[in-house]
Amino acid sequence: MVRDAQWYQESVGGDVQARPQGPTVLRIALGAQLRRLREARGLTAEAAGHAIRVSYAKIARMEQGRVGFNERDVANLLALYGITDEQERGAFLALARGANTPGWWHRYSDVLPDWFEMYLGLEQSCAVIRTYEPQLVPGLLQTEESARAVIQVGHLGESADDIERRIALRMKRQEILAQPGAPNLWAVIDEAALWRFDGRSAMRAQIQHLIEMATLPNVTLQAIPFYAGRHAAVGGPFAILRFSEPNLPDIVYLEQLTSALYLDKSEDVQHYLVVMDRLCVQAKSPAETTRFLNSTLKEL
Numbered sequence: 001m002v003r004d005a006q007w008y009q010e011s012v013g014g015d016v017q018a019r020p021q022g023p024t025v026l027r028i029a030l031g032a033q034l035r036r037l038r039e040a041r042g043l044t045a046e047a048a049g050h051a052i053r054v055s056y057a058k059i060a061r062m063e064q065g066r067v068g069f070n071e072r073d074v075a076n077l078l079a080l081y082g083i084t085d086e087q088e089r090g091a092f093l094a095l096a097r098g099a100n101t102p103g104w105w106h107r108y109s110d111v112l113p114d115w116f117e118m119y120l121g122l123e124q125s126c127a128v129i130r131t132y133e134p135q136l137v138p139g140l141l142q143t144e145e146s147a148r149a150v151i152q153v154g155h156l157g158e159s160a161d162d163i164e165r166r167i168a169l170r171m172k173r174q175e176i177l178a179q180p181g182a183p184n185l186w187a188v189i190d191e192a193a194l195w196r197f198d199g200r201s202a203m204r205a206q207i208q209h210l211i212e213m214a215t216l217p218n219v220t221l222q223a224i225p226f227y228a229g230r231h232a233a234v235g236g237p238f239a240i241l242r243f244s245e246p247n248l249p250d251i252v253y254l255e256q257l258t259s260a261l262y263l264d265k266s267e268d269v270q271h272y273l274v275v276m277d278r279l280c281v282q283a284k285s286p287a288e289t290t291r292f293l294n295s296t297l298k299e300l
Contacts, residue, residue, distance in 0.1 A: 142170065
């Protein structure tokens with residue numbers, strides 16, 4: 001049964017608000033445009049690489065937005081693809097320069113794995129974040145105490161300074177939710193995530209924080225209680241990122257212990273969108289979730 005049908009329909013629909021485009025999104029957008037130009041000329045990636053004397057692998061990474069752009073390579077590709085208008089070439093090269101600008105997270109590169117750096121760049125520029133977490137409160141909604149506990153367990157043996165830098169990085173990430181034009185965060189959390197804390201005081205603080213965050217106009221929170229039984233996302237956590245940039249597809253993010261997967265094929269994204277929609281129907285509505293959290297808080 002669909003809960004709070006009007007809320008559900010409004011959340012699924014609506015316009016995607018434009019967000020500032022960070023370097024990661026600029027790289028992906030530029031790469032996608034270069035790929036379209038290459039395909040329009042009937043060239044393979046191997047042929048393009050051979051023509052400008054770079055490897056096929058480099059062309060592939062450029063088109064996927066996985067690396068920074070050498071302006072000379074971009075200029076050579078534009079010439080190869082028949083882009084001769086100086087104004088159009090200038091726009092491409094300006095985009096390449098913007099794509100090479102370090103993001104704010106660059107200062108944490110000593111504690112930031114490469115596979116997560118890309119996610120931070122995407123998160124900073126997306127318009128909508130839909131996420132499901134079965135075991136932990138999402139990083140964007142964790143208290144500092146919760147973040148410290150999670151990070152300490154996940155990074156045993158690291159120095160106290162590194163742990164504190166990781167915590168600072170997570171707290172810095174959360175600022176995005178209060179910025180002008182903040183993205184819409186729609187999080188579905190399993191009840192189990194509410195109980196993974198050392199002590200009742202930490203649990204109370206985290207639940208109270210969730211209640212407060214749920215009052216923000218750009219945050220939608222739903223909980224799946226234990227008694228809900230089986231549901232559509234038994235496979236594990238995932239996030240779906242949507243962008244205001246029309247050239248960027250939705251991206252599904254799947255995090256593992258030492259790596260991550262980024263899925264952008266339409267069939268993969270559609271599968272996760274269906275699962276997420278089913279989860280949102282099975283979970284408590286936002287209003288019911290707030291009541292559920294308040295009830296849980298009273299029991300502690």
